[in-house]
Amino acid sequence: VSAEDADEALDEEELEALGAEIAGAEALNAALACLAYRPRSRVELQRHLRRKGHAEEPVQTAIGRCERLGYIDDRAFAVSFVRDRIRFRPSGRRRLLSELRARGVSAEDADEALDEAFREFGFSEQDLLRQSATRRVRALQSVERTAARRRLSGYLLRRGFAGADVRSIVDELLPEPERP
Numbered sequence: 244v245s246a247e248d249a250d251e252a253l254d255e256e257e258l259e260a261l262g263a264e265i266a267g268a269e270a271l272n273a274a275l276a277c278l279a280y281r282p283r284s285r286v287e288l289q290r291h292l293r294r295k296g297h298a299e300e301p302v303q304t305a306i307g308r309c310e311r312l313g314y315i316d317d318r319a320f321a322v323s324f325v326r327d328r329i330r331f332r333p334s335g336r337r338r339l340l341s342e343l344r345a346r347g348v349s350a351e352d353a354d355e356a357l358d359e360a361f362r363e364f365g366f367s368e369q370d371l372l373r374q375s376a377t378r379r380v381r382a383l384q385s386v387e388r389t390a391a392r393r394r395l396s397g398y399l400l401r402r403g404f405a406g407a408d409v410r411s412i413v414d415e416l417l418p419e420p421e422r423p
Contacts (some may be wrong), residue, residue, distance in 0.1 A: 270298075292305065322356040325356050
């Protein structure tokens with residue numbers, strides 16, 4: 244191998260290393276831009292970067308860097324997610340767990356986040372159910388009683404509240420009309 248060939252091989256290696264460094268920097272920039280928009284779980288960020296066309300190695304490097312910097316924390320993400328849902332779009336525990344799992348949060352982190360958020364707000368899933376049902380009943384005041392019961396039940400079930408709990412609150416807030 245001549246000295247000239249050795250220089251070319253070294254140049255190719257350097258070029259390859261530089262390309263990998265650039266790909267890693269691009270993936271990190273995309274990750275930071277994504278996280279600037281809203282917090283995300285590790286899996287959500289991976290999915291996002293892959294959809295943007297980043298190769299696996301730069302994706303893993305970027306995610307590792309974001310974790311070391313504290314920008315990705317699935318447990319903190321889950322708690323924040325549940326807090327927001329409780330405040331703005333109340334849902335039952337079952338639905339919240341499902342949404343967190345779909346975002347790649349572990350079952351353990353999701354359970355702990357739910358417990359922590361409910362503790363923090365100082366109320367239970369039953370309280371959340373009552374609040375959601377009461378709010379929805381106001382919107383259904385002009386609807387015939389049987390239809391209102393059906394709509395309220397469907398709404399609460401889609402929100403992830405347990406069937407027995409939903410039946411109980413619907414019976415309480417919208418008793419069945421008496422039949423002649």
